[in-house]
Amino acid sequence: MKWKRAVALALVTALTMTSMLGCSNAKKETSKTQKVSATESAKTQSKGNGGKVKQFTSFFAVPGSEINDDNEVQQKIAELTGAKVKETWLTGQTAQEAVGTLIAGGEYPDFIDGGDGMTQLYQAGALVQLDKYLDKYPNIKNFFSKEKWDKLRQADGHIYWIPQFNNSYGKSVETVHNDEAFWIQTRVLKWAGYPKITTLDQYFDLIEKYNAANPKMADGTKNIPYTILCDDWRYFCLENAPLFLDGYANDGSCIVDPTTKKAIDYNTTPTAKLYFQKLNTEFQKGVVDPESFTQKYDEYISKLSTGRVLGMVDQYWDFSSKVNDALKTQKLNEQGCNYVPLPITMKEGVQNHWHTSGDTLNVASGLAVTKSCKDIDGALKFVNDLLGKNVETLRNWGIKDADYTVDSKGLFSRTEDMRVKAADTNYKASHLCSYSYFPNWGGMSQDGINASKPDLQPDEFYASLPSDVQECFKAYNCKTYVDMIGTNEIPGSWYPIYSFVSTMTTATPGGKAWTKMGELKHEYLPKVVMASNFDSAWNDYMKVYDGCDPKSFLSEVQKEVDKRIATAQKSEASTATSTEKSTEAK
């Protein structure tokens, strides 16, 4: 027995020792090969032929779907650029939770977009200063004007991240209203003969009437007239409509009046009260889905995907990609289950600002390289390559003749078969790779002929619309989603102020107030909507709301608004004088 034990002990020790040694050896080896491969590929790159592909990791604090490891377009991009990035996305957490956990751990992926947690990353010293690299990478440098790059400088004067979106090459092209709106299914509009709907009362009136006449779908499923998503950070679907109903643009967390330049709290306006009162009335009538305030995001999406929900407030990006594809595969466009936006305001005659045109620079977040990245130049070269002409087409359109065809003039289009494939989840995972959270041009393509993306190409966009939406657009004499609700100029140089609010933390009194306000609204707004006595519930809500000290929040926002306006005026003045000087010189 004794020797047996001794042997066993020896074996176990040997095993643990070898496994430990094995680990450390393997580590050394991989780091060696990495170094070698890095230099090698740098060498081979100059010859224009991909040797070993560099591997980078990335994390984006937004929900997204991972693609397969052997994705075909990703492989092609890797051949062209010599690098490949494994993308990971947010799952079941908020952005700030995910980022907070990363900071606590102290190890980061090579690339990161922290979303709402971007400032935390900056404050934790996790990000690499990009400004000193910019000159080496022309595609990145030309992505923004000097003025815009300056806007991205943090308090210490350096640039840490590159916002990826809303940046048009050539002229700006807009087809989709990728923002918040009151959405409605086309069948409701069609049933009523495509009426003009502009107020909240008309909107609910129409939904009620339609539902009374057609309570069920073709297969017997009961309609849900109106649902509200209220899950965690997505509760904007409930809470910030009063801002738009008063005709203001999406400053997000408060109203900034374009004439007085004053920050106004939209939670306490008369419109807010009227809006929640309306929801309360509709809830009592059974028009508002009784599960609204307890449903999770997944449940909400699956509800929309069945085509049962007649209308809701949401951001287009929050539901469109999942719901549109699901409706398409079930052929529910035949029943008119697709959503179009309506230009709703509280009162008649208020100019709505649901949509703003032009490139809105969201300075709050973007793509950053972290301190954990061992090959910063390699990483930035990859970003630079992604913005190049060839890779751009691969990212946005796919592979020629497989995903799009080119006519004699060089104009891209897709066949119906290609459109169906592009909407198929499996195909997307195995074939398409858009590196969607890396900087990407909107507007026109760099070939000067095509739009940068299929859904921006006018003919392609229209042809790929579901039949019911096409019909609806025709009836309203519209060509795009944007036409449905009209478009507006950006209200001012402070816009959008949410890009400041999302950087606030509990370190300041205003930030603390903002967090408390959010916490409170999560609880009280559903209560207010469900209350049998609206007025007393509203008064209760207002009483506790005051206790959160919203004034300190507003005053901090006001300071930022003033600061942004002042900065913009200064840079305008300087460009004005410089042009004067240059004309004088001539």
Next chain:
Amino acid sequence: MAANISIVKQKKRYTWKEIKRQKVLLFWAAVFIIYGFIFCYLPLFGWLMAFEDYKPMNGFFHSKFVGLDKFKELFMDDGFIQVIRNTLAMGVINLITTFVMAIVFAILLNEVKSKSGKKAVQTISYLPHFLSWIIVAGILHDALSGTGIVNEVLVHFHMLKEPLNFFAYPKYFWWIVAFANVWKETGWNAIIYLAAITSIDTTLYEAAAIDGAGRWGRIRHITLPGIRPTIMILLLMNVGNVLNAGFEVQYLLGNGLVQSVSQTIDIYVLKWGISQSDYSLGTAAGIFKSVVSIILIVIANQIAKRAGEEHLF
């Protein structure tokens, strides 16, 4: 006293020879002590954060020392008082329900005569233990939704006029959590009691049966006293865990309407400590939790000691 003396005597007998004889045991003990040191004691240096205004950029050594300010801030916050209440309430409810259910279940199962039936029930009943909370929460959310099985059944039998949205009312939340815990853990927790029951001398049962004790009598006078030491030890260990009332269930099942009763200390730490990157505040809340747990376990142990029951230390 006699026990004490014998311990003292034993101590004196430790010699090199004795140590050599036990070297294998000592080796493994050392491995686990190192393990415990690395994973349980080393992280305690992080507690420093609670007394600093910790900024990740500055690290432990260059952050500003603020003493007990973070604790003050914590206890000035009504939200924190609320999460303590929720944690304690759910902890106690969970402790009592899961504890009682496991014992009752083990005894009932022990009384089953059919061997194969007993084995089947035991296997099925402990399977939920291996499901992760996200799955359990998903099942619960579906089952209790407006069109879920619970509402369908209640409406069908006219116990409800229309479907009830269980998750919209704070009064149900603690019980839903307790139910989830019971469903998930009863079978698993019962295993240890079943093992304790099998170690009871079967001749006792025979003797009792001859003396005319029925089933109920045998459970009361033999089974229960037989597993009493196990019950006491487990109770003491669980009392220390009362503040670990959970994180996943409450996080996954909670929503705005019930947040005033659903949030536990762990969720508070995540929300204010990690999301807002106020790591100091989160650590302070964590320390508070640990200290209270230690106090609870010491008090419970003393009570058990005084009552002459089995105790931990």
